[in-house]
Amino acid sequence: MKKKIYASVIVPCYNSESTILRTLAALERQNFDKPYEVIVVDGGSNDRTVELVKNFLKRSKIPVRVFVTKYRGPARQRNFGAKKAKGEIIVFTDSDCVPSRNWLREMVRPIESGEAVGVQGTYRTLNRKSLIARFEGYEIEKRHERMKKQKYIDFIGTFSAAYRKDVFLNFRGFDTKFPIASGEDPELSYRIAKAGYKMVFNPRAWVYHPHPDSLKKYIKQKFYRAYWRVLMYKKHPDKITKDSYTGLEVPLSAIFLSLFFLTLLLYPLFPTYLPPVFLILFFLVNADSILFMAKKERKMLLFAPLMIFLRTFIWILGFGTGILKSLKDKIFNSITFRVKNV
Numbered sequence: 001m002k003k004k005i006y007a008s009v010i011v012p013c014y015n016s017e018s019t020i021l022r023t024l025a026a027l028e029r030q031n032f033d034k035p036y037e038v039i040v041v042d043g044g045s046n047d048r049t050v051e052l053v054k055n056f057l058k059r060s061k062i063p064v065r066v067f068v069t070k071y072r073g074p075a076r077q078r079n080f081g082a083k084k085a086k087g088e089i090i091v092f093t094d095s096d097c098v099p100s101r102n103w104l105r106e107m108v109r110p111i112e113s114g115e116a117v118g119v120q121g122t123y124r125t126l127n128r129k130s131l132i133a134r135f136e137g138y139e140i141e142k143r144h145e146r147m148k149k150q151k152y153i154d155f156i157g158t159f160s161a162a163y164r165k166d167v168f169l170n171f172r173g174f175d176t177k178f179p180i181a182s183g184e185d186p187e188l189s190y191r192i193a194k195a196g197y198k199m200v201f202n203p204r205a206w207v208y209h210p211h212p213d214s215l216k217k218y219i220k221q222k223f224y225r226a227y228w229r230v231l232m233y234k235k236h237p238d239k240i241t242k243d244s245y246t247g248l249e250v251p252l253s254a255i256f257l258s259l260f261f262l263t264l265l266l267y268p269l270f271p272t273y274l275p276p277v278f279l280i281l282f283f284l285v286n287a288d289s290i291l292f293m294a295k296k297e298r299k300m301l302l303f304a305p306l307m308i309f310l311r312t313f314i315w316i317l318g319f320g321t322g323i324l325k326s327l328k329d330k331i332f333n334s335i336t337f338r339v340k341n342v
Helices: 021-028 050-057 074-084 104-111 130-146 165-170 184-194 213-233 250-265 275-287 289-296 300-340
Strands: 009-013 036-040 064-068 089-093 118-125 161-164 201-208
Touching: 009 021, 009 074, 009 104, 021 050, 036 050, 036 201, 050 161, 050 250, 064 074, 064 118, 074 089, 074 161, 074 165, 089 104, 089 165, 104 118, 104 161, 104 201, 104 289, 118 130, 118 184, 130 201, 130 289, 161 165, 161 184, 161 201, 184 213, 213 300, 250 275, 250 300, 275 289, 275 300
Parallel strands: 009 036, 009 089, 036 064, 118 201
Antiparallel strands: 089 161, 118 161
16 A cells, blocks of 8 residues: 655656756655655756656666646746645756755744744755855855854745645745746745745755856846846835845845935036945945955855846846836726726
8 A cells, every 4th residue: 555645756847858857857866755756847848848857767676656738937837846746745846956864854943843834945056166156155154154043034935845734735835927937936925924824944854955056047047037127026015125035135136226326327428426435334234244355265256246237227127127127017908998898
């Protein structure tokens, strides 16, 4: 008689042939003493992803199921996987992550003890040869250091996330209005936290994860994350200033850098000492992060300020573009409504 599945690990993927076997192999090696399954939800890949997964499941020591859907974004794929899950606890990771041996055990531990209904794990940088990837890893590590100090959190990212399945389904999972990985995961955790449920951060549950390793990839990622933050903050305006993961330095950085560019642009008409003042304030707000990274790696003392400046600038552009798109849609919908009612 087969034992009842206790936990279901859900992995959404799309054109992941170069990484998916590494992820599955790590999931198969988990130091976990209860029955668990892996659910791979493919978003219509046009490479060998599905073929590789099917070959893997034939020889796998653990149950692996694969489903193929149309590509409609990871939010839909994860929701689909959650509905198919047999386990009482659903755990998410990405198709380019490599979970550590004790990852699954640590992810479910706070849930099975009754401490929480949701768990956030942490990262370790996989592609450490890249200076940009290491910078991204240090920045995340700094924010996770903040999360360690909090008894309960309101921010969970799906690279390493676990939920009690009944709670996840009661909240209807991730908002599918987010078409890419861009904020659908913290948006769900905001809703769950506001309803009074407890979620925790577990630094002992970690996965190796590759971060953007080129300037082009980094800029693209930051732009679209900021762009879709507009939708997230429309739903949760109280989170604009701060949440468990994002400290006050992020909105302050955006404000000071915006004021720096504004006063610099107006300088020919209104000469003032304000541009350098705002620039100094910008770097002072980020001084703690810069020093944190410099302790990890001395060259970050010079590299980190440049990257934080670039990251904030791109964030302003992405967020501004998102606001303009939102206003455009609002005006269009208003005109359409009036025309229909004439």
